[in-house]
Amino acid sequence: MARRTKRLWTDEEKRSICFQTAAPGVSVAQVARRYAVNANLIFKWLRDPRYAPDPALVLAPSEEARFLPVEIVAETKAPAAEPVAENRIEIDLAGGHRMRISGSYDPEALARLIRGLTA
Structure with a gap:
């Protein structure tokens, strides 16, 4: 045993x-x-x-939790001198996943989402 x-x-x-x-x-x-x-x-x-x-x-x-629009796109190699858009965030998550947020966002909702995805 x-x-x-x-x-x-x-x-x-x-x-x-x-x-x-x-x-x-x-x-x-x-x-x-x-x-x-x-x-x-x-x-x-x-x-x-x-x-x-x-x-x-x-x-x-x-x-309560609500659905957010999500688009899954193929990974593309960006040119070396890509201009950075205003109000854009890229977050690399565990498991090789990447989250991109453009425009305005609620920081608390984003934090809850990240905690949920990494839990």
């Missing part, structure tokens, strides 16, 4: 997992299954103020 090793979670991982439980329509059990962790452990983390989701960052019912 193989012996199980205890999983050590970093504080940032615990915060991220606890934050996911605060999303509308998401249960602690669903998050626990996603990370193969006992739900009781997540409830324990939620009682700890270091890991509990910040109420200011949790989506209010009126601010």
